[in-house]
Amino acid sequence: MAEAVALVDTLQNWTILDKIIVPTKNPDKKFVFGKGNFEALTEKIKKLPHVTAVFLNVERISSVTKTVLPITLTCFSGETFMETQNRLLREKELKIRNALEKLRKKRSLLRTQRRKREFPIISVMGYTNCGKTTLIKALTGDAGIQPRDQLFATLDITAHAGYLPSRMAVIYVDTIGFLSDLPHNLVESFSATLEEVAYSDLIVHVRDITHPETILQKASVLSVLKDLNLPSHLLESMVEVHNKVDLIESYQPTEENALAISALRGHGLEELKEEIEKKILKATGKKILTITVNLQGPQLSWLYKESTVQEVDVMPDDGTARVKVIISNSAFGKYRNLFPNSKFFVP
Numbered sequence: 001m002a003e004a005v006a007l008v009d010t011l012q013n014w015t016i017l018d019k020i021i022v023p024t025k026n027p028d029k030k031f032v033f034g035k036g037n038f039e040a041l042t043e044k045i046k047k048l049p050h051v052t053a054v055f056l057n058v059e060r061i062s063s064v065t066k067t068v069l070p071i072t073l074t075c076f077s078g079e080t081f082m083e084t085q086n087r088l089l090r091e092k093e094l095k096i097r098n099a100l101e102k103l104r105k106k107r108s109l110l111r112t113q114r115r116k117r118e119f120p121i122i123s124v125m126g127y128t129n130c131g132k133t134t135l136i137k138a139l140t141g142d143a144g145i146q147p148r149d150q151l152f153a154t155l156d157i158t159a160h161a162g163y164l165p166s167r168m169a170v171i172y173v174d175t176i177g178f179l180s181d182l183p184h185n186l187v188e189s190f191s192a193t194l195e196e197v198a199y200s201d202l203i204v205h206v207r208d209i210t211h212p213e214t215i216l217q218k219a220s221v222l223s224v225l226k227d228l229n230l231p232s233h234l235l236e237s238m239v240e241v242h243n244k245v246d247l248i249e250s251y252q253p254t255e256e257n258a259l260a261i262s263a264l265r266g267h268g269l270e271e272l273k274e275e276i277e278k279k280i281l282k283a284t285g286k287k288i289l290t291i292t293v294n295l296q297g298p299q300l301s302w303l304y305k306e307s308t309v310q311e312v313d314v315m316p317d318d319g320t321a322r323v324k325v326i327i328s329n330s331a332f333g334k335y336r337n338l339f340p341n342s343k344f345f346v347p
Helices: 002-009 035-046 063-072 081-117 132-140 182-191 194-199 214-227 231-235 269-286 299-306 329-340
Strands: 121-126 160-161 169-174 202-208 237-243 289-294 308-315 320-327 343-345
Touching: 035 237, 063 160, 081 202, 121 194, 121 329, 132 160, 132 169, 202 214, 202 269, 237 269, 289 299, 289 329, 299 308, 299 320, 299 329, 320 329, 329 343
Parallel strands: 121 169, 121 202, 202 237
Antiparallel strands: 160 169, 289 320, 289 343, 308 320
8 A cells, every 4th residue: 555655646746635445356357346345435435526536556456357447447526537538628728728818918018028129020930840949049149049859849939139240139039840730620729829920020931951841841831821911021021041951962942042051050151140131121121320429428328229339430539430330210210319410321
């Protein structure tokens, strides 16, 4: 008995409500207990409404009983095993739905905060194991990102900060990986996880170019994106990336504007960053300007706070500096209102 109790205690979230020793000697080898013991045990369990399972020591059960037992056992609480399983699944479904609702509210809050800070958002999409997470790790330099070789490694998106060649801060969003032959009852849930894509400034579609069905996978991704009713400019500006080219000798993309890279080896990443930056500048309406500032005034500190400062060329003779910045339309409008006499030009 002590060994059986110790075994159950090792199971997470299980609690022993009662324990009892009942003789199992019975002329009919098909049954575990005699009729009297069985009825007494049934009545005892009915008085414990929280019972969800009954553990038996099968070492004392005959081979005949073991064969018949799975067919004859029912849950003593008044529910059949199937009814209990269905109830537990319904309760779990309700918890998941509540968690998803909280997650949606959290996403909405984070999305609002990102918009206030005007961080460009780049959604990285593709099939499971195509190298999305490895690519984001390479683009951001975040050593804490660990790709996992498993389906649905995460059922939620993750966001990671990075910098483009101009030192513009951006956020890379790692979406859930696509799956081949996704069961019909999971399609809606899967599509719901991609709702964040609609709020992106740019989509990067990563393809495992070594996969035998890479062309079909591309068609599947494009079909899902169209079903999400995304803005046309978001689909038209999408960057297509052919990953794992280090596994194919002398690989050259056949699709127009596709970029060949190896996220693992670092091949082609600089070209990809430059392409992303070009698309982000166009999508967000940000400007690259050179502004002349008075070093004794607050302009330079303001620009460091509200824009991306690329270069500062100090001219000590007149106490000014030429500052090359990447700045949004709204921030530039604020700057002109605050410092109307400041000079600027497009490099």
